[in-house]
Amino acid sequence: MVALALTLGACQAGNSPAPSAPEGPLTVVTTTTVFADLVQQVGGDRVLVTSLVPKNGDVHTFAPRPADIQAVAQAKLLVMNGLGLDDWLERTITNASASGTPLIQLGVDLTGVELLPGEEAGTQNPHLWMDVRYAELYVDRIATALKSADPANSAQYDAQATAYKQRLDALDASVRSKIATIPEANRKLVTFHDAFPYYARAYGITIVGVAVEAPGQDPGAAYTAQLITAIKDAHVKAIFSESQFPTKLVDQLAAETGARIVSDLYDDALGDQVDSYEAVIAWDTDQLVNALK
Numbered sequence: 001m002v003a004l005a006l007t008l009g010a011c012q013a014g015n016s017p018a019p020s021a022p023e024g025p026l027t028v029v030t031t032t033t034v035f036a037d038l039v040q041q042v043g044g045d046r047v048l049v050t051s052l053v054p055k056n057g058d059v060h061t062f063a064p065r066p067a068d069i070q071a072v073a074q075a076k077l078l079v080m081n082g083l084g085l086d087d088w089l090e091r092t093i094t095n096a097s098a099s100g101t102p103l104i105q106l107g108v109d110l111t112g113v114e115l116l117p118g119e120e121a122g123t124q125n126p127h128l129w130m131d132v133r134y135a136e137l138y139v140d141r142i143a144t145a146l147k148s149a150d151p152a153n154s155a156q157y158d159a160q161a162t163a164y165k166q167r168l169d170a171l172d173a174s175v176r177s178k179i180a181t182i183p184e185a186n187r188k189l190v191t192f193h194d195a196f197p198y199y200a201r202a203y204g205i206t207i208v209g210v211a212v213e214a215p216g217q218d219p220g221a222a223y224t225a226q227l228i229t230a231i232k233d234a235h236v237k238a239i240f241s242e243s244q245f246p247t248k249l250v251d252q253l254a255a256e257t258g259a260r261i262v263s264d265l266y267d268d269a270l271g272d273q274v275d276s277y278e279a280v281i282a283w284d285t286d287q288l289v290n291a292l293k
């Protein structure tokens with residue numbers, strides 16, 4: 001296998017002045033399963049995509065293992081979000097000596113995006129893809145990166161990105177019409193971590209609070225007490241948790257406020273009930289509508 005590859009490479013170098021396109025699928029490594037799906041939709045059979053954080057995993061507190069360093073070392077394209085979601089990839093790249101591999105940050109410096117503040121002063125909330133229109137900007141950036149890494153298949157990437165964005169347009173419209181069935185006074189959201197502000201802004205929902213200021217950190221008693229007051233004052237009907245997080249704190253909030261718990265929203269990771277980005281958005285929307293209307 002190795003000898004064959006060497007022979008082919010030598011042959012091409014001798015006969016053709018221009019560098020040739022990769023023969024097999026392009027190896028792409030992403031930080032999360034959601035981004036892996038976006039790359040898969042645009043890349044189709046031209047890409048071999050791996051996510052470092054597994055499905056149901058927590059990207060915020062992820063620690064790369066030796067196998068992840070190896071995967072990064074073999075990647076031809078690296079895909080992360082940036083904005084503090086998955087900064088550990090940059091350390092992994094250093095450890096894998098993969099500093100020459102193209103790296104795209106899907107959420108950074110996107111034209112037409114208005115960033116919302118993060119939990120800590122001076123930071124931005126990284127969960128842009130939860131607004132389907134912003135996910136379409138991620139798709140554009142992925143298409144550009146795939147064409148640059150594999151120009152021979154540019155037409156295929158363009159066609160697949162266009163078809164995918166048409167489906168996302170339809171998804172965006174369906175979220176809007178489903179949310180419209182929730183009485184306006186009930187369009188209030190409490191989640192475990194702060195993954196929904198872009199979704200909320202896009203689709204007309206108010207975020208009353210989040211159970212933890214940052215994943216992996218226990219909130220203080222004063223923070224939780226304030227949140228309980230806010231939930232009661234706003235008459236929030238349901239508190240949503242996400243499948244990758246523990247439910248103890250959300251259980252406490254529900255017990256003290258009388259709100260019901262919906263324990264399986266998805267945002268940062270695909271999971272048992274959702275195997276694509278489109279399924280994440282459709283599932284979450286259905287859960288919200290069922291609990292709030």
Ligand SMILES: [Zn+2]
Binds near residue numbers: 268
């Ligand atoms: Zn998150």
